[in-house]
Amino acid sequence: MIAALTLLLVFQLIGEIIARALSLPVPGPVIGMALLFLALMIRGGPGEDLRQTAGTLLQHLSLLFVPAGTGIVLYGDRLAAEWLPLVVALVASTALAIVVTAIVLRALTRGRTSSSGAPQ
């Protein structure tokens, strides 16, 4: 577990260094994720230790959102002033994103058999 955690941190660190050195607009951890993905492709998959540690970390992913989410206490005034555009934008744009993605994907895969085996 310590080895896997170290590996994840090393990839994050390399990602952060690359993002800063090249002043990329992409967050360091995302570059770290892409690099780790490439490393896994080359190496042929994660070891058991890495798989387990990543599994544990991602299983409790929602816990990691809590401290940032609690930052809502800082935005009482903003939410009171802007709740309408924020709520409408969230609901409408989430629905639109689901509809557009589903329609495009269905149109492009229609006539092919899906991986469940049923013709669409």
Place this chain on the structure above:
Amino acid sequence: MTPRLDEIWVYLSATPLLGLTLTLLAYQAAFRIYQRAGFHPLANPVLLAVGLLAGVLLLTGTPYQTYFDGAQFVHFLLGPATVALAIPLYAQWPRLKAMAAPLALALVAGSLTAALSAWGIGALLGASRESLMSLAPKSVTTPIAMAVAERLGGLPSLTAVLVISTGIIGAVGARYLYRWLGIDDPAVRGFAIGLASHGIGTARAFQISEQSGAFAALAMGLNGLVTALSLPWIMPLVERLLDR
């Protein structure tokens, strides 16, 4: 005994211990409620934990910064957790390759729709620039959305709140949209909900079917990558074109 209590409070509010412990306690309480509610999307554990903690902070008059001094140890793990998303992404690679072209086009269409419609609707209704830049990355997983919002000039902690809300909206609403559109392919259903509603949508998709869940996880990872790579260039361009 009041003076002693005061002394204890002075000590506690000055160490990271309280913020960290409160975060873990609130999350475990919230998760237990989520379990009791049969994993109903409205009983989302992040939402409940944030509600509990926000209530405690407001009632005790504790500044967010004091709380975050302790909670940052949990927050820090978002970095390595983002890197760890490479592992499920790798596990889905064979499926991804088999449907590569349709998935790529749906990904680009959905990703742009998610960001630009949120920005456009918010702008039409008069949201501030900071709010708009916090809204734009709302469909991707929190660590990526927060980092992108920060790059765009949004407010990362506001983004976290918007991202979590987006996840809950998608998880609750998707099934009605699919019924309306007549979409029953689990791959399509999963991919769309994962793209629009990241981890919360993915968790929902896994409850419907294994295949839906796998495609949702794939869409979540890919949309995170596409959004992180594209929004920092697209949003300034959109602003310049519309002269905002």
